[in-house]
Amino acid sequence: xTKADAVKDCRHVGCPMNxxxxxxxxxxxxxxxxxELILDDGPPINNVPGSVQKEGHTILExxxxxDGAWQLLIKKA
Numbered sequence: 001x002t003k004a005d006a007v008k009d010c011r012h013v014g015c016p017m018n019x020x021x022x023x024x025x026x027x028x029x030x031x032x033x034x035x036e037l038i039l040d041d042g043p044p045i046n047n048v049p050g051s052v053q054k055e056g057h058t059i060l061e062x063x064x065x066x067d068g069a070w071q072l073l074i075k076k077a
Contacts, residue, residue: 002060002073004036005029011040011069018044019051022074026057029076034060037072045070 008025010018018039025035039045049059049072056077063071 002034004073005033007036007038009038010044011038011067013040013044015043015047019048022048022052023055026052026074026076031076033076035072035074035076037074038065039070039072041068041070048072 006025006029008021010021013021022035022037025037029035037048039048049062052072052074053059058075058077059072060075061071061073065071
């Protein structure tokens with residue numbers, strides 16, 4: 001599994017705040033570093049990955065967690 005440089009847990013955070021938190025977390029990283037982002041099922045996992053990719057970042061992995069949340073590994077552009 002890929003090692004993340006930073007982790008942001010956005011469980012129980014509604015849209016669009018989870019995207020805001022993801023952007024802030026990504027802004028603290030250098031290009032090429034990896035953010036592990038935890039999102040709830042439903043609108044967060046349906047919306048955030050596309051928004052992140054539109055900003056030029058790469059989704060390396062998307063994994064369902066045991067509690068029903070999702071783990072994204074995002075490589076900063």
